[in-house]
Amino acid sequence: MNVKREKVNGSMVLFVQEERIDAHNSADFKELMLQLLEQGETDLVVQLQSVRFIDSSGLGALLAGLKNATAKSGKFTLTNIQPQVLSMFELTRLNRVFEIYPNLQDVFASDQ
Amino acid sequence: MNVKREKVNGSMVLFVQEERIDAHNSADFKELMLQLLEQGETDLVVQLQSVRFIDSSGLGALLAGLKNATAKSGKFTLTNIQPQVLSMFELTRLNRVFEIYPNLQDVFASDQ
Amino acid sequence: MTGTDLQVEVIIPTQTRYLELIGSIGEHIGKELDSFQGDRDALAYHLNLVLTEATTNAIKHSNFNDPKDTVKITIHICENELIIRVYDHGQGFDLESVPTPDFEHPKEGGMGIYFIRTLMDSVSYRKMKEANVLEIRKFLT
Amino acid sequence: MTGTDLQVEVIIPTQTRYLELIGSIGEHIGKELDSFQGDRDALAYHLNLVLTEATTNAIKHSNFNDPKDTVKITIHICENELIIRVYDHGQGFDLESVPTPDFEHPKEGGMGIYFIRTLMDSVSYRKMKEANVLEIRKFLT
Numbered sequence: 001m002n003v004k005r006e007k008v009n010g011s012m013v014l015f016v017q018e019e020r021i022d023a024h025n026s027a028d029f030k031e032l033m034l035q036l037l038e039q040g041e042t043d044l045v046v047q048l049q050s051v052r053f054i055d056s057s058g059l060g061a062l063l064a065g066l067k068n069a070t071a072k073s074g075k076f077t078l079t080n081i082q083p084q085v086l087s088m089f090e091l092t093r094l095n096r097v098f099e100i101y102p103n104l105q106d107v108f109a110s111d112q
Numbered sequence: 113m114n115v116k117r118e119k120v121n122g123s124m125v126l127f128v129q130e131e132r133i134d135a136h137n138s139a140d141f142k143e144l145m146l147q148l149l150e151q152g153e154t155d156l157v158v159q160l161q162s163v164r165f166i167d168s169s170g171l172g173a174l175l176a177g178l179k180n181a182t183a184k185s186g187k188f189t190l191t192n193i194q195p196q197v198l199s200m201f202e203l204t205r206l207n208r209v210f211e212i213y214p215n216l217q218d219v220f221a222s223d224q
Numbered sequence: 225m226t227g228t229d230l231q232v233e234v235i236i237p238t239q240t241r242y243l244e245l246i247g248s249i250g251e252h253i254g255k256e257l258d259s260f261q262g263d264r265d266a267l268a269y270h271l272n273l274v275l276t277e278a279t280t281n282a283i284k285h286s287n288f289n290d291p292k293d294t295v296k297i298t299i300h301i302c303e304n305e306l307i308i309r310v311y312d313h314g315q316g317f318d319l320e321s322v323p324t325p326d327f328e329h330p331k332e333g334g335m336g337i338y339f340i341r342t343l344m345d346s347v348s349y350r351k352m353k354e355a356n357v358l359e360i361r362k363f364l365t
Numbered sequence: 366m367t368g369t370d371l372q373v374e375v376i377i378p379t380q381t382r383y384l385e386l387i388g389s390i391g392e393h394i395g396k397e398l399d400s401f402q403g404d405r406d407a408l409a410y411h412l413n414l415v416l417t418e419a420t421t422n423a424i425k426h427s428n429f430n431d432p433k434d435t436v437k438i439t440i441h442i443c444e445n446e447l448i449i450r451v452y453d454h455g456q457g458f459d460l461e462s463v464p465t466p467d468f469e470h471p472k473e474g475g476m477g478i479y480f481i482r483t484l485m486d487s488v489s490y491r492k493m494k495e496a497n498v499l500e501i502r503k504f505l506t
């Protein structure tokens with residue numbers, strides 16, 4: 001799983017550099033998020049600009065990240081979701097569960 | 113065949129808006145070039161930035177354009193060829209036959 | 225051919241690295257279907273997803289210990305219907321008893337069959353001697 | 366499976382709009398081949414190209430008048446070899462007598478077989494009762 005990390009305004013931003021999140025790489029991705037949370041990075045932002053396809057295991061990995069962050073009283077935010085990927089969140093109503101922003105600027109504007 | 117046309121510095125620039133040129137669309141593409149030449153557009157520049165794949169019929173269509181332009185004492189130039197597409201020109205030695213530039217700026221700089 | 229427009233058969237080892245190949249075949253077929261009246265890009269995504277989910281399940285529930293086990297996937301377009309069949313050699317399961325996800329209390333798993341049911345027109349699962357088969361149909365008109 | 370790692374079979378009507386599907390299957394397979402030591406992106410392009418060229422020829426030289434005619438394409442990966450077979454129902458031809466293109470006097474046609482020969486390891490063409498078959502092999506080590 002190719003993910004670029006960058007600290008922005010105190011948040012850990014994960015830039016997912018894959019076109020697909022599916023059962024082949026979602027376990028790795030989940031593992032990475034849980035490790036970061038374990039290490040005290042309790043403000044995660046997942047930037048999904050490059051992701052053109054997500055399956056149920058990918059949604060499951062993100063949900064695991066959210067639940068874990070919430071359990072640690074942390075934050076877990078998604079940004080830059082492509083329209084077709086977003087429609088998978090809508091179909092599972094997960095768009096109501098996650099905090100979703102159009103871009104990073106809006107994520108940090110909402111912090112003020 | 114999706115091709116955007118734009119007149120630049122007196123040349124007719126064809127921006128090919130397809131990822132593939134193959135036997136499914138190359139005949140259309142050839143037809144378009146020959147028509148433009150027929151209509152007196154004897155300075156054609158084909159911009160191949162979007163093209164990620166070309167087959168032998170696509171190379172053949174470009175060769176038809178070149179031969180036709182030359183027969184009309186016109187010009188026929190290629191620009192923005194992706195590396196893998198360029199390697200098909202090299203394999204057939206057609207890189208020695210066409211005038212090829214990295215980008216439009218260089219095409220027009222060479223006119224001076 | 226008598227009515228069949230396209231036939232694809234793929235046999236893969238039970239490894240998730242082949243999911244992208246399978247999904248992308250569905251995606252390309254969806255984009256090619258000019259007989260389809262609806263949103264072809266959406267159909268392409270849905271076929272990619274449905275093939276990915278069904279193949280993932282077949283891989284997951286196959287004979288885990290047998291490196292020679294395989295999953296077969298077929299895609300047929302026949303008149304105005306697209307039929308996907310995914311064959312596994314596992315224990316099988318009862319499709320009808322798979323519940324709809326509880327959207328008020330979302331869980332990490334259990335969304336695959338829901339996607340297949342929601343995005344396609346019919347789904348069935350049969351246990352057979354040679355292999356089990358998940359059959360998925362989508363009308364293209 | 367006994368040594369076979371991947372098997373793909375596609376049957377298409379004799380129409381060029383399926384070329385992209387066939388080519389893209391080759392491209393995805395090329396990218397997936399982590400046993401291959403060389404440049405996988407180049408291999409992916411080459412498989413896309415070779416499948417496109419061979420399928421184009423099979424379509425072009427099929428029974429032009431028969432809308433029910435089909436072309437079958439198979440791709441097998443077996444140990445360290447990738448084997449492509451393209452079946453046509455046309456008149457057939459003599460592969461050995463196809464000349465190398467004259468690079469000093471380039472022509473619009475006649476580059477397809479050259480690409481196949483140059484980019485792959487072996488090519489043969491056999492006329493058979495049921496169908497003719499172009500067989501292309503590529504070693505993956």
Ligand SMILES: Nc1ncnc2c1ncn2[C@@H]1O[C@H](COP(=O)(O)OP(=O)(O)O)[C@@H](O)[C@H]1O
Pocket residue numbers: 056277281282285312314315316317322332333334335336337338
């Ligand atoms: N091919 C299969 N063989 C055996 N069981 C299966 C198969 N496909 C699905 N199932 C069963 O159906 C359940 C629901 O599947 P699914 O909706 O894809 O969610 P998940 O796989 O995340 O649990 C699985 O947990 C499994 O018990």
Ligand SMILES: Nc1ncnc2c1ncn2[C@@H]1O[C@H](COP(=O)(O)OP(=O)(O)O)[C@@H](O)[C@H]1O
Pocket residue numbers: 168418422423426453455456457458463473474475476477478479
């Ligand atoms: N499947 C086929 N059936 C009959 N003839 C074929 C077939 N494939 C190739 N050929 C013959 O071989 C020649 C060379 O093919 P190729 O190199 O692909 O160039 P082109 O198709 O542009 O002529 C063709 O002109 C044709 O005569």
